Amino acid sequence: MQTHLTFTSLSGIKTELLAVLAADTQTAKGAQAKPAPELLTADATVKAAAAQALASGEFKAAANETLLLHAPTGLAAKRLLIVGLGKPAAAAKQAQIKVNSVRDAAGAAVRFAKPRGIREIVFALPSSEDFSAAGVRAAVEGAFVGDFDPDTYRSDRKDQSIASFTVAAPADCDRAALEAAFAEGVILGESQNFARSLVNEPGNKMTPTVLGQRAAEMAKQVGLGCEVYSTEKLHELKMGAFWGVSQGSTEPPALIVMRYEPAGVKEGPILGLVGKGITFDTGGISIKPSDNMEKMKYDMAGGAAMIGAMRAIALLKPRVRVIGIVCAAENMPDGKAQKPGDVQTAMSGKTIEIINTDAEGRLVLADGLAYARQLGATHLIDAATLTGACVVALGMVNAGAFSNDDHAYAKFEAALAVSGEKFWRLPLGEDYAEMIKSEIADIKNTGGRWGGAITAAEFLHAFAEDTPWIHLDIAGVAWVEDSRPYIAKGPSGVGVRTIVEWVRSYPD
Ligand code: BES
Ligand code: MN
Ligand code: ZN
Numbered sequence: 001m002q003t004h005l006t007f008t009s010l011s012g013i014k015t016e017l018l019a020v021l022a023a024d025t026q027t028a029k030g031a032q033a034k035p036a037p038e039l040l041t042a043d044a045t046v047k048a049a050a051a052q053a054l055a056s057g058e059f060k061a062a063a064n065e066t067l068l069l070h071a072p073t074g075l076a077a078k079r080l081l082i083v084g085l086g087k088p089a090a091a092a093k094q095a096q097i098k099v100n101s102v103r104d105a106a107g108a109a110v111r112f113a114k115p116r117g118i119r120e121i122v123f124a125l126p127s128s129e130d131f132s133a134a135g136v137r138a139a140v141e142g143a144f145v146g147d148f149d150p151d152t153y154r155s156d157r158k159d160q161s162i163a164s165f166t167v168a169a170p171a172d173c174d175r176a177a178l179e180a181a182f183a184e185g186v187i188l189g190e191s192q193n194f195a196r197s198l199v200n201e202p203g204n205k206m207t208p209t210v211l212g213q214r215a216a217e218m219a220k221q222v223g224l225g226c227e228v229y230s231t232e233k234l235h236e237l238k239m240g241a242f243w244g245v246s247q248g249s250t251e252p253p254a255l256i257v258m259r260y261e262p263a264g265v266k267e268g269p270i271l272g273l274v275g276k277g278i279t280f281d282t283g284g285i286s287i288k289p290s291d292n293m294e295k296m297k298y299d300m301a302g303g304a305a306m307i308g309a310m311r312a313i314a315l316l317k318p319r320v321r322v323i324g325i326v327c328a329a330e331n332m333p334d335g336k337a338q339k340p341g342d343v344q345t346a347m348s349g350k351t352i353e354i355i356n357t358d359a360e361g362r363l364v365l366a367d368g369l370a371y372a373r374q375l376g377a378t379h380l381i382d383a384a385t386l387t388g389a390c391v392v393a394l395g396m397v398n399a400g401a402f403s404n405d406d407h408a409y410a411k412f413e414a415a416l417a418v419s420g421e422k423f424w425r426l427p428l429g430e431d432y433a434e435m436i437k438s439e440i441a442d443i444k445n446t447g448g449r450w451g452g453a454i455t456a457a458e459f460l461h462a463f464a465e466d467t468p469w470i471h472l473d474i475a476g477v478a479w480v481e482d483s484r485p486y487i488a489k490g491p492s493g494v495g496v497r498t499i500v501e502w503v504r505s506y507p508d
Helices: 044-055 099-116 129-147 175-200 208-222 231-236 240-246 293-316 361-374 388-394 406-419 430-434 452-464 496-504
Strands: 002-006 018-024 037-039 066-070 079-084 120-124 164-168 225-229 254-260 270-281 321-331 343-345 351-353 379-384 399-403 423-425 469-473
Touching: 002 129, 002 175, 018 044, 018 099, 037 044, 037 079, 044 066, 044 079, 066 099, 079 099, 099 120, 099 129, 120 129, 129 164, 129 175, 175 208, 175 293, 175 496, 208 225, 208 254, 208 270, 208 293, 208 321, 225 231, 231 240, 240 321, 240 343, 240 351, 240 361, 254 293, 270 293, 270 361, 270 496, 293 321, 293 379, 293 496, 321 361, 361 379, 361 452, 379 406, 379 496, 388 399, 388 452, 399 406, 399 452, 406 423, 406 469, 406 496, 430 452, 452 469
Parallel strands: 002 164, 018 079, 018 120, 120 164, 270 321, 270 379, 379 469, 399 423
Antiparallel strands: 018 037, 066 079, 225 254, 254 321, 343 351, 399 469
16 A cells, blocks of 8 residues: 655545545434534535535434545545544544544545445545644554455455555644654554464464564564574573473474664663464363364464564664564474473473463463563563453453553553553452462462453563563454454454554653
């Protein structure tokens, strides 16, 4: 998708589709209340072209609702698409329109165009100073998110991707600021889609080795350091927890290490990004039921998020060192597989009693976190499709977040305000850590049914120890179960945008 930013006036723009936003400003309640869509543009010609359709009452400007007009009067555009933003916050001031709804609206415009054979869009940004930089970035991100479709292996696949997406910003904007925000949007949107493309691959195509190759290719393109290790290195580093998972598969593991080292930055924090890269999770000897097991190809979504984030970091160039580690393995049942009751010795020296071989993510991450610390990470963040319990707790709306450090978490929360992603903080605590004490070893890999997302987080905590650390459990949101107007069913790429924003909040 080619992207452009223009400041020319809307009515003169020649395009297949001009998309303009509308907010629902209706305040009256009850049966008499009429929809009151307000077009969010200062352009009088566009307003006039849409006036009759908007007055009809057919269109309510609900979030992501669309209305298409052909041959709009007075406009050079062939079509005018009005996209609803829903009700703006309290005072109905344009500045308060949530940036998040602009991101979704851009995605909705793209997904409206794709199946109709429209390959070119101009997306008009509402006029408002303090809104426009964040808005332009969100619009570009949303366009990339909307453009992604997962049907890559269909032999009748028609490539419906959008060839050209242009953001049209009001002429009175701070152009330099908008151009910078626009460039950021392109990097984040492309990086999120890169992560999604990795997650979308089936387990037979996306083995740990292939994931390592894809990370290395990407690293070469954007100038990141990258080493991909396998079995030998796991033994050398005494990664008994990671190897315990991998030993049941004929596919060798991949320990992917990506490094971002900005020139001249020799001190300050080193951020460690650690991702779960289980390319397929059968459950191992504690095998999963076959219903929905095919979904477990997305069990490397945390790892993919870190690879996507590293790509964006390399291009955005923050002044902080970052190490990205992905622990990739296949969790299989086999004559050589680990068994319930086995005891493994992790890299940190802690011994782990394996209660359930399906609780494998925390095992590979235990060694990933320890390795990040050994490489000098002063702050840690991990992402993993870790527990079904997190999905039970938060549904498929919010991902879970945990932290042993309020300062690091405050930065994460600030990053969420920019990314628009939904994470909800859950507690940690000694009482939960108690639940994973073992009779035979230092720790066991499951804590029973109750509070399963939290005991999993406490397991990781035992390996992050007192290093400031954030854990993201994305099991419920890494895969979109039902398509929405702005995103296809399939991998979501969740985490990339927030993790990148969190990284950019350092070194301060
Ligand atoms: N990969 C799964 C978690 C998962 C569940 C991801 C649903 C996406 C959707 C993880 O490895 C797992 O199997 N966890 C177990 C842990 C249990 C055995 C303690 C779970 O949640 O059931
Ligand atoms: Mn599992
Ligand atoms: Zn898993």
